Amino acid sequence: DAANRARVFVQEMFGFNTRYPQSFAMGTDGEVPCDVTFMKTAVPADGVFWNLLAGAEPAKERKTAAVAAALQSIEDEGLLTWDEDVIGNATGVRPENLRGMRFSNWGNGVQWENTAAAVMALLQSHEEFEDGLSQVELHEEIDHMRGSILKLLDTYGAVPASVLGGNYQAWQKNEHRRTFPGGSDTGIGWTYYRYPHVAATAWAGLLLLFQFDNATQVNEAANPYFPPEPPLPRKPSVADLTCMAR
Template sequence: MIGSQGPALSRRALIGTGLGAGAAALTAAGSGTARAAEAAGADPLAQRRAYSFLAAAMDAYPDHGTIRLAQSYTDQAGLFSTAFTYDNALAVLAHLASRTANGRSRATALGDALLHAQDHDPVYDDGRLRQAYNVGPYTFYDGSPQPDGFVRADGTANVGSQFGFTGTAVGDMAWAGIALSALARRTGERRFLTGAVRIGEWIERVGRTDEPLGGYKFGVNGADEKLPFTSTEHNTDLVGLFGQLARLTGDRGWLERRARAEAFVENMWEPAGGFFYTGTNDGVTINKSPIPEDTQTWTHLALNSPTYNRSLDWVATELAVLDTPDRPNSTVPAGQSYEGVTFSSASLLANEDAPIAEGQPRPDRNGVWFEGTAHLALALRHRHASRDEARARRLLASVERAQDLLGGGQTIGGEALAERAGVVSASSPLDTGFGFGYYPYRHTGATAWYLLAAARANPLGA
């Protein structure tokens, strides 16, 4: 666990090299819960509980202003009041997927907070957002106080500098732009489209590359230095964002930019294996490992092409896991088991005898990544081939069971959360293979992806 030993890194770690692909088989849970889910689909009560967690994460610091973002993880994760831009973009999309007045109100408030961060950065005025922000007070590990909410006394956004979350990744920006675009469509409010366009323009200025593999680069670090990596995941996000901006603005220049991002993604396709590689470190050589989950499922949601939809079968076969209490390093309680997928091919080959990082636990090779499991469920529902719906419902049943039984006794902002509300990021500690891990802490991002899958809402479609 993270606890007092320090935090895990963000999910958007830099692209690296690692171990070769592992193999697993998608195993039916064999439980009454899973069989019932195949017949009934997503549970409305589970969805209501998930929304109650998103509300609690958003309302955790009522004494620190009405302009607010949602805390990403429960306090037990050791990241204090950190609110990742990516997670909050997903929360916007999940609230809109509820099709309720309350959901629209919450999505609008979060969207306005993203615009505030864009307009009130303490250093830059160029449309960027940072990787994460602080949204409430805490005392850091070194004893230094962080007394502010999301908006500091001088009106600037409270950037998450304590953990070094000061850079700007193209993928994070793209998801924020997708969320603002969705708000522009739903509300008709011009400010959201203006913010999304500013994001797209920043990405075009900073990320565009003429390297042999093309596409858009990773972004910048906290010192505003451009990073040399190019990510399949990020360019997939841009296919979604640029397509949506083209439709909303009528500016065909966004279609050219979409085509550039799409060409990079297609360059990462491995036809012999039926999957997409993770990207490139230098713009010339393709990284062959690790092979992550999201570059398979998100590509389907963004491209919707029968040429590439075998990537979903690759995930369902090669990244499938079943976490049980008898697994080495599993933290699943006795009598429980969870099926789904893991983060990457390297996760299946993680060193079970060593901690994921200093001060953190040893990984469970069969730990279920619930956010990715929801990605796959949504993508299968979107593809809608034979048996896809039944497989998706079984995966959603596993996520719902995790919401019911895992993550009890956790808090946000020091306040107890309702039990059985909020999806943990992983069933047991898992090593992503990209320099960071996921743990059994309730997570805004995982909960939002569950709600998107339950609602069949594709955020990457144009």
């Protein structure tokens, strides 16, 4: 019952943010119990791509619209962007032409955890919506992003949250054009700094288990939202589901 209610909640989030009607809203406000007003904020990458990986949205047209919006350029309030690593590792090696996803469509700089998850979601679902993405070279974008993650692993032995330098004081200035802007700004109140990042590295590992390259088959078992076989034993729910519709 909890899973079905969560699925309905996710589906109701599509178009719920009237500023971005072709995508999934981040969620509802929490000012009062069972608040049904939408959060007047950005579209997050995970709110799009985790939904795809979880299979929470069955409607092809909605998935296509959300992915099409996410794969637009920054100028069109999409999530795709390029980063340059101007610092490099201790030996002076610098990965170049890094392609990935911003944390949200108000953010700045690639956030690599979300990028790995996005590649997995696109690999899993591309056949469903590929014909509706005529303006996007989908397979080229997948290769660019996965290749960028491999470059980072080769350079650092881990995946950083961001390749953009700068500290908290730099981020507070909100000057995204600076050489060191203070990491990858989420656009919604915090930033990810240039450090090896557990979640980004873990998602990179899941991606490479999911599909290492175009010559290998997709391994659905590497999707963390994929139902395991055999299924986990059910336990009595103690969650309060009052606010979640059936």
